[in-house]
Amino acid sequence: MLSIYTLDGFCLPREMRVIGIRGIPLVQPADNLAELIVNAAGKRRLAFQKGDILVVAQKIVSKAEGRIIKSDDVIVSERAREIAEKNGFNPVHVELALREASSVIREERVLITETKGGQVCNFSGVDRSNTEAGSFILLPENPDLSAQRIRNQIRSILEIDLGVVVSDTQGRPWRRGSVAVAIGVAGLDAFKHNRGKRDLFDRTLKGSTVCQADEIACAAEPVMGQGAEGVPAAIVRGYRYSQGEGGAKLIVRPIDEDLFR
Amino acid sequence: MLSIYTLDGFCLPREMRVIGIRGIPLVQPADNLAELIVNAAGKRRLAFQKGDILVVAQKIVSKAEGRIIKSDDVIVSERAREIAEKNGFNPVHVELALREASSVIREERVLITETKGGQVCNFSGVDRSNTEAGSFILLPENPDLSAQRIRNQIRSILEIDLGVVVSDTQGRPWRRGSVAVAIGVAGLDAFKHNRGKRDLFDRTLKGSTVCQADEIACAAEPVMGQGAEGVPAAIVRGYRYSQGEGGAKLIVRPIDEDLFR
Numbered sequence: 001m002l003s004i005y006t007l008d009g010f011c012l013p014r015e016m017r018v019i020g021i022r023g024i025p026l027v028q029p030a031d032n033l034a035e036l037i038v039n040a041a042g043k044r045r046l047a048f049q050k051g052d053i054l055v056v057a058q059k060i061v062s063k064a065e066g067r068i069i070k071s072d073d074v075i076v077s078e079r080a081r082e083i084a085e086k087n088g089f090n091p092v093h094v095e096l097a098l099r100e101a102s103s104v105i106r107e108e109r110v111l112i113t114e115t116k117g118g119q120v121c122n123f124s125g126v127d128r129s130n131t132e133a134g135s136f137i138l139l140p141e142n143p144d145l146s147a148q149r150i151r152n153q154i155r156s157i158l159e160i161d162l163g164v165v166v167s168d169t170q171g172r173p174w175r176r177g178s179v180a181v182a183i184g185v186a187g188l189d190a191f192k193h194n195r196g197k198r199d200l201f202d203r204t205l206k207g208s209t210v211c212q213a214d215e216i217a218c219a220a221e222p223v224m225g226q227g228a229e230g231v232p233a234a235i236v237r238g239y240r241y242s243q244g245e246g247g248a249k250l251i252v253r254p255i256d257e258d259l260f261r
Numbered sequence: 262m263l264s265i266y267t268l269d270g271f272c273l274p275r276e277m278r279v280i281g282i283r284g285i286p287l288v289q290p291a292d293n294l295a296e297l298i299v300n301a302a303g304k305r306r307l308a309f310q311k312g313d314i315l316v317v318a319q320k321i322v323s324k325a326e327g328r329i330i331k332s333d334d335v336i337v338s339e340r341a342r343e344i345a346e347k348n349g350f351n352p353v354h355v356e357l358a359l360r361e362a363s364s365v366i367r368e369e370r371v372l373i374t375e376t377k378g379g380q381v382c383n384f385s386g387v388d389r390s391n392t393e394a395g396s397f398i399l400l401p402e403n404p405d406l407s408a409q410r411i412r413n414q415i416r417s418i419l420e421i422d423l424g425v426v427v428s429d430t431q432g433r434p435w436r437r438g439s440v441a442v443a444i445g446v447a448g449l450d451a452f453k454h455n456r457g458k459r460d461l462f463d464r465t466l467k468g469s470t471v472c473q474a475d476e477i478a479c480a481a482e483p484v485m486g487q488g489a490e491g492v493p494a495a496i497v498r499g500y501r502y503s504q505g506e507g508g509a510k511l512i513v514r515p516i517d518e519d520l521f522r
Contacts, residue, residue: 015281016278016279016483016484017278017279018276019276020275022275172472173434173435174381174513174514175512175514176452176470176511176518177470177471177472177473177475178469178470178471178472179471180476181436191437208430208439209438210430210440210482211433211436211437211438211440212438212483214438215440215441216483218440218475219277219279219480221471221476222274222480222501223274223275239483240483241483250437251438252435257437
């Protein structure tokens with residue numbers, strides 16, 4: 001990948017490529033995701049490279065981790081029934097969202113919760129699409145750990161360290177339409193910090209922190225899609241991302257820092 | 262660009278490319294942006310193609326439109342002084358943010374406003390970085406119109422219709438770190454609508470609307486950067502985006518739809 005180095009030593013890629021990984025089979029509980037992904041890529045002569053970021057859709061991570069619940073197995077609580085009735089929601093869906101939540105933030109028209117895994121999202125991320133009829137799919141219990149596990153699996157198969165982002169699509173409180181976000185991150189910093197960098201007029205940029213993990217998730221979405229396309233993973237190549245630890249759990253603002261709660 | 266067609270006729274790109282356009286000179290008021298961009302691309306033998314989306318940083322759009330104010334020319338109101346004092350903000354910065362705002366949403370620790378142009382953002386998007394000392398740069402008055410103007414300029418130079426996105430970086434209320442967003446859109450729908458599409462298990466996806474304009478802005482940010490890199494435009498190639506009208510003004514939720522105000 002061609003790149004330039006500017007005076008302050010920062011390096012921008014000239015070009016970034018985003019490549020969908022097709023041909024990944026329907027994922028079953030306990031599958032080794034890295035194996036499925038590496039095999040599918042291999043069949044298409046797509047080799048992973050140092051510096052690549054592997055983006056994996058939350059849905060297949062959840063499936064591999066057995067995070068699927070059959071509706072018939074769910075006993076709906078009184079509270080879930082109330083929320084479902086006043087909003088016209090599916091009671092089982094509400095029940096599962098409440099079980100996954102550490103707190104309910106809003107329950108009118110939407111059901112926004114903070115999940116036990118630390119996400120703030122609608123219905124605790126519990127979803128019905130792309131699963132068998134009569135079942136629901138839950139978010140991974142610890143998506144950062146899921147990302148780390150995939151990274152370790154890839155390392156043991158290919159002896160290469162990739163960045164890994166587990167992505168999901170979420171709505172936004174003040175912008176319409178959902179966008180992909182990072183719910184799990186391994187092998188890279190969730191953020192890139194422009195602190196100390198200089199702008200074009202040589203003044204220091206202060207407090208400019210970009211959530212590179214969310215941008216990576218967004219960049220991958222166009223080749224992954226949402227519906228029947230079935231492309232649950234992608235490679236982002238050429239992004240000179242910031243190294244770092246901490247995972248996606250650092251992205252969601254704690255309640256005292258939240259600008260609207 | 263290789264692509265696949267799935268059973269429902271939806272087409273996903275196999276690969277998307279994001280290419281930074283280097284060598285654009287410092288922009289002056291009344292510059293023809295399309296000309297500067299096309300010339301810079303041409304010098305690097307980078308040809309625009311049908312289906313390309315041109316992402317342009319808000320900053321150079323504002324500069325070309327003369328949206329720069331010298332601090333010395335600004336008389337600070339009482340209200341601006343109050344807000345500045347209690348938060349430790351620059352009073353001129355606050356004054357300009359108030360002038361650009363149709364309403365102030367929050368003025369503690371941050372200064373979140375709704376701008377007359379329809380954005381909800383910190384300090385009405387008024388910014389000091391990458392401008393000469395002692396001056397501030399304002400958002401374009403009508404960023405959708407700016408995008409349309411660039412699209413028209415490109416058409417008259419190259420006889421090609423590009424999608425155009427004017428991008429800016431914004432903070433988020435419940436996620437840390439800023440990400441790029443689309444504040445102006447022309448030649449494409451701000452959204453892609455998955456309504457009516459089918460998921461892997463043949464159920465119709467309902468209400469799934471992705472803000473493709475914001476995702477495009479995010480995808481371009483890694484090759485554009487924030488600081489001294491000075492790459493204020495990029496091409497996103499291979500995204501099979503939804504056609505449509507309406508502009509970025511449809512993205513910001515009206516107040517009755519906003520989940521937190």
